[in-house]
Amino acid sequence: MGIYRTPLRYPGGKQKIWPFIAEILAANDLVGGQYVEAYAGGAGVAMELLLGGLVSRVHLNDSCPAVFSFWHTVLNAPEELCRKISRASLTIEEWRRQREILRRPLEADRLELGFATFYLNRCNRSGILTAGVIGGLAQGGNWKMDARFPRNELIRRVEAIADKRCAIKIRNWDAERFLKDYVQKLPQNTLIYCDPPYYNKAERLYMNHYTAADHARIASVIQNKVVHPWIVSYDNAMPVAVCYENRRTFLYTLQYNAARPHRGEELFFISDGLNLPTRSSIPAIDLALRKEGIVGQLHLSI
Numbered sequence: 001m002g003i004y005r006t007p008l009r010y011p012g013g014k015q016k017i018w019p020f021i022a023e024i025l026a027a028n029d030l031v032g033g034q035y036v037e038a039y040a041g042g043a044g045v046a047m048e049l050l051l052g053g054l055v056s057r058v059h060l061n062d063s064c065p066a067v068f069s070f071w072h073t074v075l076n077a078p079e080e081l082c083r084k085i086s087r088a089s090l091t092i093e094e095w096r097r098q099r100e101i102l103r104r105p106l107e108a109d110r111l112e113l114g115f116a117t118f119y120l121n122r123c124n125r126s127g128i129l130t131a132g133v134i135g136g137l138a139q140g141g142n143w144k145m146d147a148r149f150p151r152n153e154l155i156r157r158v159e160a161i162a163d164k165r166c167a168i169k170i171r172n173w174d175a176e177r178f179l180k181d182y183v184q185k186l187p188q189n190t191l192i193y194c195d196p197p198y199y200n201k202a203e204r205l206y207m208n209h210y211t212a213a214d215h216a217r218i219a220s221v222i223q224n225k226v227v228h229p230w231i232v233s234y235d236n237a238m239p240v241a242v243c244y245e246n247r248r249t250f251l252y253t254l255q256y257n258a259a260r261p262h263r264g265e266e267l268f269f270i271s272d273g274l275n276l277p278t279r280s281s282i283p284a285i286d287l288a289l290r291k292e293g294i295v296g297q298l299h300l301s302i
């Protein structure tokens, strides 16, 4: 479990694998260097690494205007954001109002859109911006819309990140442009992490997602244009594995203990020059690392 925690709950969020990314930094003499997330979403790993002092700067990018506006607000108007969090009315009427803001992003300013993103992320089922509210419109069940809205803790998280704002850069670009034009200029001791939208069912999870051709195109950009060490993660989908068939790959199994327990398999692809740690403090990844091949079991609860 992370110590600092991103304020966002993110569908497919990778925060829980941050110890593994920290182990990769250590195995490659990259501790104290810089770190990039080209598909930031909740940026859970980035926040753990930066606030934990393991990297000196993080560079985030997300093409979704809603997600970008949230991060932009954390960095540029944290006091106003925290005031809104502390006063937020957790009612269906307010939820509908915030949903309207997200539906008409061009009519909102950054603070409004950033807060609406945060509000719906915390009040909707599984943090999905386009999903229904926790507890339904009738708010009749055991879980209600405030179940994931611990105001003081969320304000603490925003403030902790805002304190480090000088070390955080955020862009709202398409990942291809970001990788080609922005990342190229970063120093060599920078680790690039790409966690693109899932191959399967992404349209249900994110406002921005990729077609099969986009996945193949970005795989080519990452493998041919990125000069820094990189890691890519995905859901387990054969067409993606084919795109990275010449790279080291490993598969691990996530055990999600959410309301509906289920297992999800995820893949990592690793750039050629990058040393993998020989051991991991995450048992499933440890198993995967020690098996040639490489298949592991990662049991996490969300």
Ligand SMILES: C[S@@+](CC[C@H](N)C(=O)[O-])C[C@H]1O[C@@H](n2cnc3c(N)ncnc32)[C@H](O)[C@@H]1O
Binding pocket: 010, 011, 012, 013, 014, 015, 038, 039, 040, 041, 042, 043, 044, 045, 061, 062, 063, 064, 067, 173, 174, 175, 176, 195, 196, 197, 198, 206, 207, 208, 209, 210
């Ligand atoms: C799998 S999520 C990232 C989750 C993140 N690693 C976390 O732990 O929260 C993918 C993200 O990519 C963003 N995205 C989708 N298409 C993109 C593109 N073409 N360029 C940049 N970001 C994109 C989505 O808005 C979404 O936030």
